[in-house]
Amino acid sequence: MRLWGGRFEGGPADALTRLSVSVHFDWRLVPYDLLASRAHARVLHRAGLLTEDELGRMIGALDDLERACKAGEFRPTVADEDVHTALERGLLERLGTLGGKLRAGRSRNDQVATDLRLYLRDHVRHIVSRLVELETALMSQAEQHAETAAPGMTHLQHAQPVSFGHQLLAHVHAFARDIERLRDWDRRAAVSPLGSGALAGSSLPLDPQAVARELGFDSAAPNSMDAVADRDFAAEFLFDAAMIGMHLSRLGEEIVLWASQEFRWIEMDDAYSTGSSIMPQKKNPDVAELARGKSGRLIGNLMSLLTTLKGLPLTYNRDLQEDKEPVFDSVDTLLLVLPAVAGLVATMRVNTAKLESSAPDGFALATDLAELLVRRGVPFREAHEAVGHLVVWCQVNDKDFDELTDEELVKVSPHFTPDSREVLSVPGALAARKAHGGTAPDRVRDQLVALRETVDGQAAWASGN
Numbered sequence: 001m002r003l004w005g006g007r008f009e010g011g012p013a014d015a016l017t018r019l020s021v022s023v024h025f026d027w028r029l030v031p032y033d034l035l036a037s038r039a040h041a042r043v044l045h046r047a048g049l050l051t052e053d054e055l056g057r058m059i060g061a062l063d064d065l066e067r068a069c070k071a072g073e074f075r076p077t078v079a080d081e082d083v084h085t086a087l088e089r090g091l092l093e094r095l096g097t098l099g100g101k102l103r104a105g106r107s108r109n110d111q112v113a114t115d116l117r118l119y120l121r122d123h124v125r126h127i128v129s130r131l132v133e134l135e136t137a138l139m140s141q142a143e144q145h146a147e148t149a150a151p152g153m154t155h156l157q158h159a160q161p162v163s164f165g166h167q168l169l170a171h172v173h174a175f176a177r178d179i180e181r182l183r184d185w186d187r188r189a190a191v192s193p194l195g196s197g198a199l200a201g202s203s204l205p206l207d208p209q210a211v212a213r214e215l216g217f218d219s220a221a222p223n224s225m226d227a228v229a230d231r232d233f234a235a236e237f238l239f240d241a242a243m244i245g246m247h248l249s250r251l252g253e254e255i256v257l258w259a260s261q262e263f264r265w266i267e268m269d270d271a272y273s274t275g276s277s278i279m280p281q282k283k284n285p286d287v288a289e290l291a292r293g294k295s296g297r298l299i300g301n302l303m304s305l306l307t308t309l310k311g312l313p314l315t316y317n318r319d320l321q322e323d324k325e326p327v328f329d330s331v332d333t334l335l336l337v338l339p340a341v342a343g344l345v346a347t348m349r350v351n352t353a354k355l356e357s358s359a360p361d362g363f364a365l366a367t368d369l370a371e372l373l374v375r376r377g378v379p380f381r382e383a384h385e386a387v388g389h390l391v392v393w394c395q396v397n398d399k400d401f402d403e404l405t406d407e408e409l410v411k412v413s414p415h416f417t418p419d420s421r422e423v424l425s426v427p428g429a430l431a432a433r434k435a436h437g438g439t440a441p442d443r444v445r446d447q448l449v450a451l452r453e454t455v456d457g458q459a460a461w462a463s464g465n
């Protein structure tokens with residue numbers, strides 16, 4: 001079954017056929033190809049190229065083909081080069097010669113570009129729904145831990161205490177930006193290539209704008225050559241997916257650390273952790289590790305498509321067939337990883353006692369002490385120096401800040417007074433960071449209110465409201 005036999009004498013070589021075939025991966029475009037075919041049939045009818053009766057039979061056959069594909073009754077054969085070839089065969093089997101009328105004014109070049117846009121716009125909404133579930137899981141943990149002090153880190157070293165909820169919400173902001181990026185992507189992807197034909201448009205009186213509207217696009221492509229050659233929408237989606245992958249890998253890495261014996265910040269639920277085949281005591285963070293690991297293929301898929309596209313002359317080139325596998329793989333990967341990470345986050349138990357007891361470790365309140373001196377008029381440079389000396393003194397004498405006597409305190413620097421100790425409290429340090437964006441529990445609760453509104457809007461967008 002070939003769509004281009006007319007001018008050829010012999011059949012194609014086996015090696016060519018095997019190289020050429022894409023139906024084993026583009027078969028998933030069936031529903032979208034059929035949607036576009038129905039819209040095209042209606043436009044042919046309005047152009048006077050299909051009678052009312054022919055249109056009715058055509059739509060009936062397309063509906064039946066869809067049913068047969070869903071039921072697994074209609075399957076691609078080894079002789080079908082791609083999804084478009086297979087579906088035309090199905091149409092011919094149902095309609096005889098009438099089936100051959102649908103190809104008028106249409107090429108696989110505008111067809112495949114349309115199908116892939118339809119597929120992606122649909123699946124981006126599924127991905128956003130799964131991201132919303134992850135945001136929701138992070139937010140409900142954050143809500144319970146707005147007041148829980150944790151060691152805030154830079155360079156993976158204790159830096160300053162933070163609210164653990166604040167840290168969890170930092171991840172939510174990253175995923176919320178990813179969703180906004182996808183919504184923005186969707187506006188650019190909402191352009192219909194159908195009507196562009198092979199590259200130049202059609203001499204038949206088609207109505208690309210009407211087809212675009214019927215398929216839920218905002219408009220038809222203004223340039224037929226760009227329409228069949230452009231894969232920006234696929235590359236841009238792959239970038240967004242790679243960014244999500246990168247964010248998942250950063251969250252994954254944190255969870256791996258938190259679950260370790262060294263941190264013990266969280267306990268993973270049994271349902272979201274794995275055991276070892278040899279060490280009976282083990283409980284491994286495989287979900288978090290796979291989230292981290294899968295970012296490699298998400299980034300690779302972007303590189304793969306960009307490399308395929310670079311240097312291609314206008315317009316369609318068969319290289320473009322290589323767009324689909326990376327796109328499908330990134331969609332599948334995200335739909336696989338996101339529910340697992342959301343489940344892991346929703347069910348993890350946070351070890352509040354451990355977080356709170358380690359929050360002041362490593363002299364994490366040193367900045368608060370320096371800022372107290374600043375409020376008393378000491379230049380920060382001098383305050384920094386004085387607190388630095390105090391840290392060294394404590395280390396040499398094996399003491400923590402809160403174990404210092406009044407005499408010891410003033411001995412290190414005359415800037416310190418017994419009441420300097422007031423700022424050496426973790427809850428005080430958190431509450432003091434109460435400016436916009438700070439880690440004070442009140443600000444964390446403000447963030448939650450704002451984020452809930454954002455996430456509600458994102459959920460509504462994904463479900464088409």
Ligand code: ARG
Nearest residue numbers: 022082108109112318320321
């Ligand atoms: N399977 C092809 C693809 O995915 C469809 C377009 C083929 N067009 C052509 N002129 N050979 O790109």
